[in-house]
Amino acid sequence: MAGRVRCSLALALVVVVAAAAAAVATAKLYSPADRILVNCGSATDGLDAEGRRWVADASNDTWLTDSGKSSIMAAADELEPMLPSSIPYMTARVFTMDTVYNFSVNPRDRHWIRLHFYPSSYNGLDPDDFRFSVFTSTGFTLLHNFSVYVTAKALTQAYLIREFSLPRVPEGHVSVTFSPSPMVNVTYAFVNGIEVISMPDLFNDPATMVGFADETVDVSAAAFQTMYRLNVGGAYIPPSNDSGLTRPWYDDTPFVQGPLRGLVYNAGPHFHIKYPSDVAEYAAPPELYLGGRSMGRDQRLNQNSNLTWILHVDCNFTYVVRLHFCELQLVHANQRVFDIYINNRTAQTDVDVLEMATERGVPVYKDYAVRLSNDTADEELWVAVHPSVMLRPQFYDAILNGLEVFKVNDTAGSVASPDPTPFKLLAEKELGWGVPPEFSTDNPANMASVMGGTAGGAAAAGIVAAICVVVYSNKRSKKLGGGGDSHTSAWLxxxxxxxxxxxxxxxxxxxxxxxxxxxxxxxxxxxxxxxxxxxxxxxxxxxxxxxxxxxxxxxxxxxxxxxxxxxxxxxxxxxxxxxxxxxxxxxxxxxxxxxxxxxxxxxxxMEHGTLREHLYHNGGKPTLSWRHRLDICIGAARGLHYLHTGAKYTIIHRDVKTTNILVDENWVAKVSDFGLSKSGPTTLNQSHVSTVVKGSFGYLDPEYYRRQQLTEKSDVYSFGVVLFEVLLARPALDPALPRDQVSLADYALACKRGGTLPDVVDPAIKDQIAPECLAKFADTAEKCLAENGTERPTMGDVLWNLESAMHFQDTFDAAAGRPVSALDAASSSSHLDDGSTASVNTLATSSTSHRHExxxxxxxxxxxxxxxxxxxxxxxxxx
Known part of the structure; x- marks a missing residue:
């Protein structure tokens, strides 16, 4: 199962590169009648990272039926760096009994209900103290006996968003009830944020039941949960680009299965999407239709293969599968005709997109319904396309532009499912659990398959991802608002x-x-x-x-x-x-x-804050040039090399990451935060220090985790992640990305070994890097991420290689007439998020100016x- 889902970027797809952004048609934005964003547990309103205003639930007495008397306003005890925004996730409303939120809404509209959860501890309550159900006044069960902590851990996600759609409510108000589950131990319910947003009726026509041509499923009066929303053949589309509906669309790559991976293509730079009268402009954003995935150019291979997507779902539910099409390449009917299969059943034959849409560049979509019974193998939903041979089209090929999957409520009005089960990766001595043989921590190969070799690798089984640490503390009785004994956090x-x-x-x-x-x-x-x-x-x-x-x-x-x-x-x-x-x-x-x-x-x-703040283009701080970044890496490497070799004993930092590399007023890099540091071996007979695992998920050395044996090579591994983070300008872990890209280390190594690393370098610096410098820098980072510590370089070797990379950069810049000295580089400009430039007086006293301090x-x-x-x-x- 895991092998089918894990994608290998080494098998790189052939991509037709085009300036698709310039081709996006101007879609008419949908303006919702209701747009309610509740910042739960907060006394003040605030803006999230996208600039949306969330209103504090404490400021509206009509939302909570008891004005909040049976709940408390709590703040998260820890700030997780992977959160997209502190709002709404750093505050929560915690419930000790059934509590109801009431919202007045437009009775003519369906509504999105989005629930936001951050599995932290609140007021001393453990994350696993929260288990609850969520019901609506319209008779639907959205969640049942739900644990945010267990689910987030299984999915290796820092936070959860659950999106539901509710049918119209003639009475003009909808209530959402949070109900703590009755358990032997006391449990609580909580929520960080609630969205109630009007949505257009996207399901006017019934969906055809696959396998039963004369049977349809009408979901106009049903509730459904969004399971998948994929931009086929394209990159992630953020909610802000979605025609006013604020829907995220994800890359489909992790779900494409089988030997035929297909060919990704994009429209030209001046292409415009033309929405027909029967397809609303908000059905999907234009960007979705400007790219797609076809089977490829090998006609003989296509005739004997399917292009297949495999999606993990829950049994005993009906699903509506929506397929989006837009012909971008061909102009005549019968040039490309294909069949559609869902779960090995024929959904539709002889599909000709041009015939359905009448012309090129016109989007269409088709809805199909499928029932997954309890005996469905592996709880999977298969979607496949295959060329139609009978009609003898000009090209034996098939295409798809977008894919959505919605779970429809059952006869009891529920869309709730059991929590996913995470892999049990701790040894028996830790938890008293048996470790399955296929995931034995004694076998490095098996551990690599689970962890992806990087303490946070690609997900397996579609929904259950690799779990790096599962540490359950003994449950202690607590009182609401009380403290309780401290414990080791068991989630990422x-x-x-x-x-x-x-x-x-x-x-x-x-x-x-x-x-x-x-x-x-x-x-x-x-x-x-x-x-x-x-x-x-x-x-x-x-x-x-x-x-x-x-x-x-x-x-x-x-x-x-x-x-x-x-x-x-x-x-x-x-x-x-x-x-x-x-x-x-x-x-x-x-x-x-x-x-x-x-x-x-x-x-x-430290005047300029953390290195991380200058890598991403959403913090308002200058984005560093490549020379600046490389110089800071060299400085940080010097600091770590000194820790490993310059003190009386080796000192292992144990928490190397971009937030712990600070930059002073002269842009000199300085390693910080030594709270987890530990002295290394004190005798020649010692090769390591045995200690419990501490660090930050995404940067954590898998060998250290596996053996609980700490060496200075654990810092080297973490620094390798830092190097790739500096190069790609993306977080060490990003749960919002496709599964094979969640872990930066996994993704960067796959790109490096597949020859596609130059394509994913941060666009802000891509044109600044000397090819020899990039090769040396990437080779160094790759060696740092070796599975076995003995195969990794020392920090001294890393420093030497980085300085060699800087030498290549100096030669390249000198040949191009660019400044090569640190002093000259001080006058360079860095681009800000708005496209303007900011003069940065940076490197006059930087690390490269002092090679022998x-x-x-x-x-x-x-x-x-x-x-x-x-x-x-x-x-x-x-x-």
């Missing part, structure tokens, strides 16, 4: 595990001699009493604020969450590590505060001897 990403217990002042004596000890009054003065206006980030330890100490010195102040019982180990590790380490490419710790239960760390302020480590016994050189670091008044 691997959150920093904290030791419970509040700081009480006893560790100050151990740390006071290492760096400056601030009073809490000084900290509050520096941050204007932790003003929200000065907050610059949130991490596992707590909120980070911008501050000023000593009459003008800018600092970053990281405060632990005072209401939690977490972080003492990380706090002490950070102070101990950074007090002994001084290097140009490590963030400098100025001091700390440990007073009245508060734990605060004070660092040098001295590195010094201060051990406790060395502090006095080095006081003359480093007096500004150890003076109690700071620097």
């Amino acid at each position: 990403p691997l959150y920093h595990s904290h030791t419970s217990g509040k700081s009480s002042g006893h560790i100050t004596a151990n740390l006071a001699g290492m760096c400056r000890h601030f009073s809490f009054a000084e900290i509050k003065a520096a941050t204007k009493n932790f003003s929200n206006d000065l907050a610059i980030g949130v991490g596992g330890f707590g909120v980070v604020y911008r501050g000023v100490v000593d009459s003008g010195m800018k600092v970053a102040v990281k405060r632990s969450n005072p209401s939690s019982e977490q972080g003492i180990n990380e706090f002490q590790t950070e102070v101990e590590m950074l007090s002994k380490l001084r290097h140009r490419h490590l963030v400098s710790l100025i001091g700390f505060c440990e007073e009245d239960g508060e734990m605060v760390l004070v660092y040098d302020y 001295a590195c010094v480590v201060l051990e406790p016994d060395d502090v006095v001897a080095e006081r003359a050189t480093f007096s500004q670091l150890v003076q109690p008044t700071g620097r």
Whole structure:
């Protein structure tokens, strides 16, 4: 099953490249009568990443029937970097009993109901404490005994969106009830966001039942759940590009199965889609119809093959399958005619798109219904197309442009299904579970097939993806709003595990001699009493604020969450590590505060924030040029190389990622966040340190996870992910992408080995990279991601290779007349998201300007001897 679904990008498709964006027809936007976006559990309204306004449910007493008295407003205890936006996911409404949301709606419209869930802990409640059902006043069951935590873990997704469509409600209002499931242990219900949006009636005509030509299924009065919405042969289409209906359309590549992968094609740059009178412009966005997938040019192969998509679904439901077509290449009837099969049954024969649409560039769609009984093998829905031989068309070929699958409610009015079952990847000693032989963690080949070799690989079985960590803590009884003992998070990403217990002042004596000890009054003065206006980030330890100490010195102040019982180990590790380490490419710790239960760390302020903020084109910060990115990678590699070799003992960072590489006012890269760092082997007889797995999912070394044996090569693996993230400008994990692209490491390696890596490089830098530099850089990243640590290079080798890549870039830029020195490059411009440019004074004192800087480590016994050189670091008044 897993083998059928996992796609190999090594078998690259032949793509006809065209400027499709210029060809998109201007579709008439649908304007919904109702557009209600509820930011649940929040007291304030806010905008999400797409600029949509979400209204706080606390500001509307009519939505909650009891005005919220039987629920609480809660904030997520952890911020997951993979969330598309903090709104609506960082707040939730938590329910202890059946609670109803009421919405007044236009009685003439169907409505989308979209429920947003983020499986975090809320007010100390474990994510797996939430199990519930969701009902509507119109008699439909949307979710039953549903666990967001289990489902998200099985799908390796950071958050979940469940989309339903409800028929018209003549009474003009619809209610949504959240009902905690009755269990032996106390359970709760929750929701982060609710959308109620009018939608046009997309199902005016009944769907033909496959296998029964004279039987149709009328879904006009039914509720249905969106299962799949695929842009066949095309890339992801965001909701903002969907004609006012805010539907996401996903790449179909992971679902194309069998030996015939087909040929992807696109329309020319001046092509326009012409919607006929009987096809509304909101049936699908023009971008969907401007590309497609055909069977290919081999006519003999096509006659003996099918082009097939396999989709995982639930049994005992009826599904409506909508196929979208648009002929972009041919102009006459009977040039391309084909048959359609669904679950090995003939849905329709002799389909001629030109005959249905009357001319080229006119979209059409066809609906088919299919019933999956309980004996359906593997819970799969097969869609296949095959050339029609009987009519002897000019070309033996078939096409498809779009594919949608909707689950229709059963006779009881339910579209709910059981939670998916994740793979059990932990050893018996961890959970008391038996590990299936085919997923044995003792067999590296098997583990590679599950994890994709990268701690977060391609999904298997269509819906059940590889699970990297499954750690269940012993369930503890909790009271709503209470704290409870801390536990190791069991879902992705691997959150920093904290030791419970509040700081009480006893560790100050151990740390006071290492760096400056601030009073809490000084900290509050520096941050204007932790003003929200000065907050610059949130991490596992707590909120980070911008501050000023000593009459003008800018600092970053990281405060632990005072209401939690977490972080003492990380706090002490950070102070101990950074007090002994001084290097140009490590963030400098100025001091700390440990007073009245508060734990605060004070660092040098990094003017330009994190590397990650400058890689993506949606944060408002300058997008870095290729030279800037490569220079920052070299600096970060120097910092990590120093950790591995320059200190008394090897120091393993254990959480290398782009959010932990900061950039100062001179664009010098500095490695930060040493809360998870650990000393490496202390004797020649040791090759590793045995320790529990900690880190961030997507960057995590699979060998470290598998064996729980930590080496400096674990940092090398994580840094390899960073290198590809810098090159492709996409996150280490992105659950919104097709399954074979969720893991950056998997996807980049597949592209590298398939020869398509240059095609997926960030377009903002693609034309700036010297071919030899790209080859050297990509080879280095690939070696870092070797499955076995012994096959990975050292950080010293990585640094050497990156500097070699910079040499190739220098030669290339000099030949092209571009600036090659760091000082000259300082005047270069970076493109902003709006297409304008921003002058960036960046590299005058960057890492490439200092290829041979001295590195010094201060051990406790060395502090006095080095006081003359480093007096500004150890003076109690700071620097």
